[in-house]
Amino acid sequence: MSDTDDVGEAESSEDNSDDEVITHAHGAGGSQMAELIESLAVSRFAETDADVGLAALDDGSVQPIDDEHSVVVTTDSHVVTPLFFRGGDIGRLAVSGTVNDLAMMGATEPLALTSSLIIEAGTPQSTVERVTESMREACEEAGATVTTGDTKVMGSGEMDTLAINTTGVAVVPKGGHVPDAGLSVGDKLIVSGTVGDHGISLLSEREGFDFGGDLESDVQPVNDLVRAAMDAGEVTAMKDPTRGGLATVLNEMASKADVGIDVEEQSVPVSGPVSSAGEVLGIEPFDVACEGVVVMAVASEDAEAVLNALRDNPKGEDAAIIGDVVEDHTGQVVLDTGFGRRYLSPPEGEQLPRIC
Amino acid sequence: MATNAESGDDELQFRDPEKAEQLTDELEALMAEIGEPVNVMHVCGSHEQAIAKFGLRSILPDDLTVRMGPGCPVCVTNMPEVDEAVALAEEGKIVTTYGDMFRVPGTEKSLADARDEGADVRVVYSASEAAEIAEEEPDREVIFFATGFETTAAPTAAVLTSDPPENFSVLSAHKYVPPAMEVVAEMPDTDVDGFLAAGHAATITGYGLFEDFVEEYDTPAVVGGFEPIDVLYALARLLEFIRDDEAGLENAYPRCVSREGNVPAKQQLWEVFDTTSGEWRGIAEIPDANLVLSEDYAHFDARERFDIAVDPGAADPLTEECICGDIMAGKADPDECDLFGEECTPQDPVGACMVSSEGTCKIWLEYGGQPDL
Numbered sequence: 008m009s010d011t012d013d014v015g016e017a018e019s020s021e022d023n024s025d026d027e028v029i030t031h032a033h034g035a036g037g038s039q040m041a042e043l044i045e046s047l048a049v050s051r052f053a054e055t056d057a058d059v060g061l062a063a064l065d066d067g068s069v070q071p072i073d074d075e076h077s078v079v080v081t082t083d084s085h086v087v088t089p090l091f092f093r094g095g096d097i098g099r100l101a102v103s104g105t106v107n108d109l110a111m112m113g114a115t116e117p118l119a120l121t122s123s124l125i126i127e128a129g130t131p132q133s134t135v136e137r138v139t140e141s142m143r144e145a146c147e148e149a150g151a152t153v154t155t156g157d158t159k160v161m162g163s164g165e166m167d168t169l170a171i172n173t174t175g176v177a178v179v180p181k182g183g184h185v186p187d188a189g190l191s192v193g194d195k196l197i198v199s200g201t202v203g204d205h206g207i208s209l210l211s212e213r214e215g216f217d218f219g220g221d222l223e224s225d226v227q228p229v230n231d232l233v234r235a236a237m238d239a240g241e242v243t244a245m246k247d248p249t250r251g252g253l254a255t256v257l258n259e260m261a262s263k264a265d266v267g268i269d270v271e272e273q274s275v276p277v278s279g280p281v282s283s284a285g286e287v288l289g290i291e292p293f294d295v296a297c298e299g300v301v302v303m304a305v306a307s308e309d310a311e312a313v314l315n316a317l318r319d320n321p322k323g324e325d326a327a328i329i330g331d332v333v334e335d336h337t338g339q340v341v342l343d344t345g346f347g348r349r350y351l352s353p354p355e356g357e358q359l360p361r362i363c
Numbered sequence: 364m365a366t367n368a369e370s371g372d373d374e375l376q377f378r379d380p381e382k383a384e385q386l387t388d389e390l391e392a393l394m395a396e397i398g399e400p401v402n403v404m405h406v407c408g409s410h411e412q413a414i415a416k417f418g419l420r421s422i423l424p425d426d427l428t429v430r431m432g433p434g435c436p437v438c439v440t441n442m443p444e445v446d447e448a449v450a451l452a453e454e455g456k457i458v459t460t461y462g463d464m465f466r467v468p469g470t471e472k473s474l475a476d477a478r479d480e481g482a483d484v485r486v487v488y489s490a491s492e493a494a495e496i497a498e499e500e501p502d503r504e505v506i507f508f509a510t511g512f513e514t515t516a517a518p519t520a521a522v523l524t525s526d527p528p529e530n531f532s533v534l535s536a537h538k539y540v541p542p543a544m545e546v547v548a549e550m551p552d553t554d555v556d557g558f559l560a561a562g563h564a565a566t567i568t569g570y571g572l573f574e575d576f577v578e579e580y581d582t583p584a585v586v587g588g589f590e591p592i593d594v595l596y597a598l599a600r601l602l603e604f605i606r607d608d609e610a611g612l613e614n615a616y617p618r619c620v621s622r623e624g625n626v627p628a629k630q631q632l633w634e635v636f637d638t639t640s641g642e643w644r645g646i647a648e649i650p651d652a653n654l655v656l657s658e659d660y661a662h663f664d665a666r667e668r669f670d671i672a673v674d675p676g677a678a679d680p681l682t683e684e685c686i687c688g689d690i691m692a693g694k695a696d697p698d699e700c701d702l703f704g705e706e707c708t709p710q711d712p713v714g715a716c717m718v719s720s721e722g723t724c725k726i727w728l729e730y731g732g733q734p735d736l
């Protein structure tokens with residue numbers, strides 16, 4: 008399950024039947040995607056004197072600009088089926104995604120966004136207008152604005168309707184950024200809202216299941232929420248569970264920081280409709296994307312204060328402490344189900360609804 | 364499922380951790396009385412899901428092993444059966460099947476591969492959806508590649524008895540579980556002390572079905588549901604039988620399962636299908652465990668209607684290393700396979716157990732396998 012569903016399969020330039028092709032799994036946020044990024048990009052681009060560079064594979068990069076400031080840059084392309092879904096659309100997704108990636112680095116005041124639209128010929132202009140209007144609204148919500156952009160039109164059939172790339176830039180005080188690998192043993196893990204809403208509702212809509220109007224995407228900018236949390240206490244690491252969901256980001260955080268994570272399943276907020284739809288579809292809410300939720304590690308003495316700060320904001324009213332950073336099982340996440348314990352492994356590839 | 368027989372039944376009570384603790388204490392006590400290791404086999408992907416998902420193996424007594432047997436209809440579908448479906452698709456017919464079946468490798472290719480090469484293969488959610496496609500495409504032959512145990516064979520039967528279009532036919536790979544349990548119970552190195560029987564299947568067939576089995580093979584069986592408490596409770600009842608050295612049968616899932624099962628569905632099932640002997644992938648040739656269309660319905664049988672030319676190409680050499688057969692016979696766990704999670708993943712499966720959402724390998728990969736926690 009991902010928002011990259013329509014990237015399509017790349018053709019190999021030479022006629023080499025041994026050449027591996029890009030598959031949907033490479034875009035699904037799992038281990039195959041990590042390998043692809045490593046081989047395509049990390050191995051090619053030189054390390055700079057960045058505070059956080061490409062090789063960190065964090066939500067954005069952090070480069071010092073003078074002795075006191077660093078600039079945070081992030082970029083993301085968005086493709087989603089359907090374009091308009093319950094709770095949002097591709098425009099809202101594009102702005103929120105980039106604003107949130109900046110925020111995950113601790114940069115909660117976006118300086119500027121860029122927007123590049125790639126449109127399939129034959130797409131009604133009103134569709135594109137609806138999308139850009141929705142981008143404007145999301146910008147307003149986030150206190151951001153688009154300062155430059157680009158528009159390309161592709162032939163009909165050469166792509167699926169509309170793709171949006173957004174880049175975000177922000178400035179943070181030097182050393183004031185939050186890496187995703189900063190958690191240490193003893194920290195508490197907090198999630199800012201119910202998980203799985205975006206992925207499960209999109210999947211239900213795509214598969215044509217009607218679970219009533221209650222199921223909708225959570226897509227929203229959360230920079231204000233992050234700001235409130237950072238003001239209330241020491242946030243040591245942050246990530247938003249987009250592709251691959253909660254299971255993936257927790258595993259990434261654990262392995263990057265060389266710590267273990269224990270999660271109490273019962274304490275993870277999941278909305279009623281999401282959990283029942285998940286059961287029907289045979290998909291774990293922990294394995295699918297959220298677009299308006301943050302997972303943060305917080306110094307344990309600050310955990311209550313951060314939790315309260317999150318809950319004071321309507322976007323964070325379901326926030327909860329879900330677990331601990333521990334010394335055991337380094338690099339792995341263990342879920343206490345209330346009955347027994349098991350690993351919470353990252354999902355492999357695309358999440359498909361159960362058929363049998 | 365969720366056909367609560369008793370009114371006022373609250374699903375949540377089957378997820379009560381306190382009850383779970385009482386039951387695990389009970390299991391420990393029973394194991395102490397038995398005084399030696401016990402091997403229990405279940406035969407249902409949904410049981411494996413429940414056990415893995417709720418982390419139940421981490422709270423079971425150490426010397427109680429619970430393994431999945433031939434419990435996934437997709438996994439036990441034999442490669443030549445997939446080859447037949449592929450051959451029909453390559454002849455230009457519309458082949459429909461369940462999504463789980465779509466990527467199961469045949470000898471040379473899967474239906475997904477055939478579709479990539481241009482064949483018309485469509486994923487459906489039900490047999491009736493396949494029949495609808497036949498209705499919409501009267502000029503094409505539409506074949507339903509039907510897999511599944513009793514639970515899914517019954518709806519296939521229902522479609523065939525309700526006068527489907529002429530251009531509709533069924534390539535049956537439906538299977539019938541009890542004879543497979545018999546074969547596994549007899550395997551010398553499998554060594555099963557008791558069976559946890561599948562609650563879903565029993566809603567159709569009724570638990571009475573296992574009466575003969577229990578007697579003949581002198582092995583106890585308990586029909587269990589799929590909530591954590593259901594599973595733990597059924598295991599406790601099974602351990603009681605084992606302690607008493609009694610080949611008993613108990614229905615520990617009365618809110619869904621009766622002795623007779625769903626009588627009309629059963630009648631329909633046996634009107635449409637006969638049993639025949641056939642190979643279950645990786646396990647053995649099992650007598651009377653494959654469901655084929657009966658004479659009255661032979662005109663809807665794809666094997667009767669078409670001359671299926673199966674050309675088994677070279678099997679992927681990796682499949683030689685796949686130990687699905689041992690896993691389904693309860694002799695091995697997925698992480699004993701050298702390919703598990705490395706060469707064999709849900710995206711690029713080597714064996715069928717990694718394809719189906721009911722397959723042990725896929726479930727273990729998803730829920731982190733054997734917890735050593």
Ligand code: SF4
Nearest residue numbers: 407408409561563564
């Ligand atoms: S069909 Fe249902 S009862 Fe039978 S094995 Fe599959 S999940 Fe279990």
Ligand code: SF4
Nearest residue numbers: 685686700707714724
């Ligand atoms: S991991 Fe793959 S190859 Fe190994 S037994 Fe399972 S399905 Fe077969």
